Amino acid sequence: MAVTARHLRVLFDWPLAFSALGLIAFGVIGISSATGEHAASSVRGLVYIQLAWVALSLVGAIVAMWLPIRFWYGLAYLFYVAGVVALVATLAVGTHSRGAARWLAIGPIRLQTSEMAKIGLMLALARFLSNKKVSIGRPWDFMRGLGLALVPVALVEAQPDLGTAMVYVAITLPMIYWAGLNNLYLVLLVSPVVNALCAFGGWVPWLMFCLLFVGLLILVRPSIPWLVVLVAVNLAVGIGTPRIYEGLHPFQQQRIETFFSPEKDPLGTGYQIIQSKVAIGSGGAWGKGLHEGSQTKLSFLPETHTDFIFAVLGEELGFLGALIVLGLFLLLFWRVIRIALMVGNQFASFVCVGVGCMIAFHAIVNIGMTIGLMPVTGIPLALVSYGGSALITNTFALGLVLGFGLRRHE
Secondary structure (H helix, E strand, O other): OOOOHHHHHHOOOHHHHHHHHHHHHHHHHHHHHHOOOOOOOOOOOHHHHHHHHHHHHHHHHHHHHHOOHHHHHHOHHHHHHHHHHHHHHHHHHOEEEOOEEEEEEEOOEEEOHHHHHHHHHHHHHHHHHOOOOOOOOOHHHHHHHHHHHHHHHHHHHOOOOHHHHHHHHHHHHHHHHHOOOOHHHHHHHHHHHHHHHHHHOOHHHHHHHHHHHHHHHHHHOOOHHHHHHHHHHHHHHHHHHHHHHHHOOHHHHHHHHHHHOHHHOOOOOOHHHHHHHHHHHHOOOOOOOOOOOHHHHOOOOOOOOOOOHHHHHHHHHHHHHHHHHHHHHHHHHHHHHHHHHHOOOHHHHHHHHHHHHHHHHHHHHHHHHHOOOOOOOOOOOOOOOOOHHHHHHHHHHHHHHHHHHHOOOO
């Protein structure tokens, strides 16, 4: 269906577009402050590069919005394969930085392929789940759908980039749930995560989890194949978590330890979280004013233009500015899920759910990280943090959602 002026006037989701542009604007403001004259020479003036990425990402969003649903459906698996190939190429010939191979250099441009592969996963998983022959309640169909995600998750974790690997999981599980998975089954699927957290606490928390897990199994009464899979996975997680922890990179172990007690090493691994909380708290209700944040100007706060951009906004714009940013994220998520509910095409609906949960997960983890409620994972604040690959991916994904909203009656 061709998009006409009437469609843009009547069906275009202006609140969604407004919330996305508002978050991008806050990002430019924060990056401008974090990379101003007071900043180190290595990051000074990055706001101008970010503005170029903004222009390019908006063009990409318009292209994504304009192409019909059948185009994305037809090429879904091709985008997935391209993403997997890009991840493999990154591991083989990617640019290394701080011990990780996360970027693929194409001339002077460095692309973070793990960001762009998210689009391929959402499209491929949406096409698989929208197949009328697929029933997510059948163990074999469920495992096939999960397998689509496990391939890029394994490749991203090998970079290593645990934070982005978690984003792939946060995309996959809601999409599978949207396909009709039973609520209690979803609880059991999330159980390995709770299992791992309890295993970190020692034998007593883990045994308490086991008792609760057995109670859930009795309540749900899954079929024999499901029962075997769930028990095997949770046993493997519970027994293997200590060994997995030992196999993590030292910086990943430090992030986990810092999450539980940042004050134990205030000048080392706990420094980031402590300074971030100081910056946000010192902003008060109205903030210190743009370019006036002491934590930012004096370089006490690290990674101000990327991971801790929310702390910069909290310090300089205060509680009010932080509240507006949170409000824009809530508005964006609500409008995306609203389109997922309204659109008449199942494939499009699944993609919308994946996009909404991807951005929501980024926001929850990043903001939680800056206020000490989440471990430092290196996950940027979607649409706000500095970075071209993430910005292009997120705006392109929102362009897909806007385009699906325009064609909601197909």
